[in-house]
Amino acid sequence: MNKMNHVKVLFFATLRDLAGAKSLELDIPADMTVQGLKDKIARDYPNLKQAMESVLVSINREYAFDENIVTEAAEIAMFPPVSGGSPSNPSGRASGRGLPTILTITEDELDLNALLEKITLPTTGAAAIFTGMVRGVTSRHGSAQAARGEAHETVYLEYEAYKPMAEAKMRQIADEIRQKWPSVEGIAIVQRVGRLYPRTPTVLIACTAAHRDTGVFEAARYGIDRLKEIVPIWKKEFGPNGEFWVEGEYLPKPGE
Secondary structure (H helix, E strand, C coil): CCCEEEEEEEECCHHHHHHCCCEEEEEEECCCEHHHHHHHHHHHCHHHCHHHHCCEEEECCEEECCCCECCCCCEEEEECCCCCCCCCCCCCCCCCCCCCEEEEEECCCCCHHHHHHHCCCCCCCEEEEEEEECCCEECCCCCCHHHHCCCEECCEEEEEECHHHHHHHHHHHHHHHHHHCCCCCCEEEEEECEEECCCCEEEEEEEEECCHHHCHHHHHHHHHHHHHHHCCEEEEEEECCEEEEECCCCCCCCCC
């Protein structure tokens, strides 16, 4: 008899809605690959069949790919591409040991001044800060055009995250920033989750350095672009005409 593994699959965002549950427990062959798992779920759960064509999978909080083996007692998660982003080119990692680094998923209000203070050193002379916020009205030329195909109003957004993996990926982004821009001193990457209304800050990316010409602007831009690519965070938009999940298109590559 072939050895079987008992696994639990966590679902997020649209996958959770389609499954009608937060998780699913399965018995699978010990040598089953990620592709085999997706095929099994597509066969056994028709509501999830189409989603399996573009689903992202993680094993133990790292992205997994079709040829990877699903191991016993692994933490498996399935979710759609994260909420938007454009490709960039990561290169290497660095620890940044001893430098102030804040990496957080939180339901609390973002205090920009307090966060900046925590990543400011006596040698700091420059800070670049990006903060995104809930847009109440999207015009025809807004970035959400592709999602709705028309100008529209947003009543509120609900953000959710696969928190353990999200914070691990934030650490990876901070490491990438320090590798690319060694002069960066402090880094803060903070994402709010929960229900957020228009004009509310949702995310903060901040980088500090001794001088403004050390790449601090580019580092902050890189941080938000990478967050939108690889950090498992999603948002559901609620408006006068209904609700929908906002998903991205970027597919992580091996090693990301």
